[in-house]
Amino acid sequence: MVQIKKKKEIEAKIPDAGMSDIVFLLLLFFLVSTTIDVDTGIGLSLPEYVPPEEQEFVPLSKDRLASLNINENGDVLLDGDIIAIPQINEKLRPRIESKINLSSKKKLVVSVKTDRRTNYNLYIQALDQIKFSYAEVQKAYALTAYGKKFEDLTPEENKVVTREKIPIIISIAEPEKIK
């Protein structure tokens, strides 16, 4: 009798040796195409819009106000004195520091005013200097008051420093109209 050979079943297998290679390729693609670029810049909060008819004039004592003017030629005026942009930091710092312990209504207000034709880059440089001097004062204060770095402060302490002690008040004045 002829023996009927049972057909041997072929084992079904998906070859998975190359899988890791494929996954590697995918990984590489995503690695290369990913841009983990963070948006960096100078943050600011604009004031609420008030129509010109309703605008009120709030008197501000001269002692509180640091007014910074930049004209279209790039000349910088801080409280009436012509200075260079890199000097803003050293001029502002003592004034910010002197007001740390005053009430919130007596803190320094930095007012930045430009012409319509002032170069944007100059404006950013000036704003940068102002921000920088505030940041330096905040850092120094964190170190003396809490004995730690500004970055290591707890949220509450951070709030005290940035809201109560050294709030950053920058006022952007409307540029003067040139005819």
Place this chain on the structure above:
Amino acid sequence: MTFKKKRANAKQEIPTSSMPDIIFMLLLFFMVATTLRERDVYVKFKLPEAVAIQKIENKRLISYIWVGKSGKIQLNDNLVKIEDIQDIMYKKRVELPNVIVSLRIDKESNMGVVHDIQQELRKADARRINYSSMLKQ
């Protein structure tokens, strides 16, 4: 006298069977972290440089406004006129109350256009802005 070299009896192989799993995890991380939808920018611009800059943590909150060398203005995906900014940003703000507007303005621009945009943003009540700038090296 011959010395027998001491060797551990254990297999000297690194188990690689779970390598694909690990790579898959890495892959998943990158897929999630990637923001593929890059915006087409129609204007030419060069950002100013600054030192005291901050990061914007939440990318989903950002709306972009570009101002190019030629004075063209692009809001998110389209080129717009200054007068249109108010309407568009107001709608955006209704959807996303704490929207941050990232201003990517060419450093040779004039303050006039910057001021006009700011006025529009104030009218639209989108008041959190960020002057995008690069870190000065």
